[in-house]
Amino acid sequence: MNNEIIYSVVAIGIGLLMVIMAVIAILNKKLSVAIIAAGVVSLFASVLFLLMSAPDVAMTEAAIGSGLSTLIFFYVLNKIKRQNA
Amino acid sequence: MGNIVIYISITMLILTLLAGLIRFVKGPSIVDRVVGFDSMTITSLVMIGVIAYLSNRAIYLDVAVVYGLLSFLGVIIVAKYIQGGL
Amino acid sequence: MKTKNIFISFLVLLIGWFLLTWTLDMKSVLIGIGLTGMLAILFCGSCTIFSEIKLTPKAFAYTFIYLIVFMGELVKANIDVTRRVLSPSLPINPGIVKVETRLKSKMARLILANSITLTPGTFTLEVHDDAFYIHWIDVKHAEEAQATEDLVRKFEKILEEMYG
Amino acid sequence: MEIIGQIFLLIGSFSLMTAAVGLLRMPDVYNRVQTGTKASTLGAIMSFIGLAFMTYENWGEVNWVGRFLVLVIFILITNPVSSHVLMRAAYAMKIPLSKLTVVDKLKEDINNKVLEEPKDE
Structure with a gap:
């Protein structure tokens, strides 16, 4: 019973942080900052999946959303910059 | 007794996440933002550990291991991007 | 020089295997020794980072x-x-x-x-x-x-x- | 046993919070990296050790200690590398040091042509 209270508090706090991060990712002018913000959203989403007792989904979210997509976004951004300059 | 300790440490962890968020919003350069990201990552690792202890399932710690590995990769990628090569 | 590097890499990998499996079951230990030995022989011959450690x-x-x-x-x-x-x-x-x-x-x-x-x-x-x-x-x-x-x-x- | 674990967990969380305060108060990037990433290293290690002590009841059946040890070793190895890479990138971007700075031997040596500037590789 006590655990439920702690879980709700953590979930509400992390949800608020996720919303703020998503707004930053949309509104910011610099692309690199937006990519890092998207990575942070992915990180908090993985913690939320863990709170809903789904460790496999959390692991996949951490691997794909935070690791692989950040790598690919930065790789493509680097290529685009090289071609424009 | 045990619950009070958990309450206090969870409060401290959420405050730490909030401080990382403030540094992320304010940070004048990109390196400040990456430092905020790193701090938030380590705090979330500890938070995953606390959640695993509360729900008494050791399998949750595997997520923390995977996440620690991939966040290290992310910081290295951003630093390489700043320095120009990738 | 090279054999020492392979041996120390094997030990490090085996400690990692034991930490992650956390069992002394005979089958698991044998599989671990086989896998880590193969990995050490295949990949750790060319990098020589461990070869400076003294085993005294x-x-x-x-x-x-x-x-x-x-x-x-x-x-x-x-x-x-x-x-x-x-x-x-x-x-x-x-x-x-x-x-x-x-x-x-x-x-x-x-x-x-x-x-x-x-x-x-x-x-x-x-x-x-x-x-x-x-x-x-x-x-x-x-x-x-x-x-x-x-x-x-x-x-x-x-x-x-x-x-x- | 459980009391020891709780004390460790409290010290660890307090150390993490100190790192966050340092992240907010420090004047330039280099000092922020100093306090932000490394006080949090000790905080995370202390918290993991405390949590490992707190789960002593079922050490035999379930693998708690091994996973916590892997996490601690991993943080100890990767954290200095990532923060060092980050700080080198900050120096290559020529982010200025704060006004409180006393001495900068690296800049002097670059100006004296003792070594070349750290930049693109």
Whole structure:
């Protein structure tokens, strides 16, 4: 019973942080900052999946959303910059 | 007794996440933002550990291991991007 | 040289296997030994990072002493940085100083630089030949000799015994 | 046993919070990296050790200690590397040091042509 209270508090706090991060990712002018913000959203989403007792989904979210997509976004951004300059 | 300790440490962890968020919003350069990201990552690792202890399932710690590995990769990628090569 | 590197890599991988499986079941142990041995033979012949470790009892004893000294320094420096951060006037005095090291082996230099980085308050910023450039949060001595005496010597004495 | 674990967990969380305060108060990037990433290293290690002590009841059946040890070793290895890379990138971007800075030997040596500037590789 006590655990439920702690879980709700953590979930509400992390949800608020996720919303703020998503707004930053949309509104910011610099692309690199937006990519890092998207990575942070992915990180908090993985913690939320863990709170809903789904460790496999959390692991996949951490691997794909935070690791692989950040790598690919930065790789493509680097290529685009090289071609424009 | 045990619950009070958990309450206090969870409060401290959420405050730490909030401080990382403030540094992320304010940070004048990109390196400040990456430092905020790193701090938030380590705090979330500890938070995953606390959640695993509360729900008494050791399998949750595997997520923390995977996440620690991939966040290290992310910081290295951003630093390489700043320095120009990738 | 090469066989020693393969053997130490095998030991490290096997310790990792035991930490992750946490069982002494016969089948699991055999599979672990087979897998880690194969990995060590296939991939660890060309990189020679472990080949400088000495496998003598004296080196093991000094490794334990090093771990204890390092943990003590870590806690002491953390208390110092905590005091600095929490005091209202923020008494910091940062700067970049240059120190020299006498160590020759690559592994010992890696451990020294990582130890300096992990101790809060000091930070290895650049390595060039024998010189380490260190960002120090509270510069006490700007000259090279004094700074070396303060920062490097306490780790270097033990590392010299470990790696020769 | 459980009391020891709780004390460790409290010290660890307090150390993490100190790192966060340092992240907010420090004047320039280099000092922020100093306090932000490394006080949090000790905080995370202390918290993991405390949690490992707190789960002592079922050490035999379930693998708690091994996973916590893997996490601690992993943080000890990767954290100095990532923060060092980050700080080198900050120096290569030529982010200025704060006004409180006393001495900068690296800049002097670059100006004296002792070594070349750290930049693109």
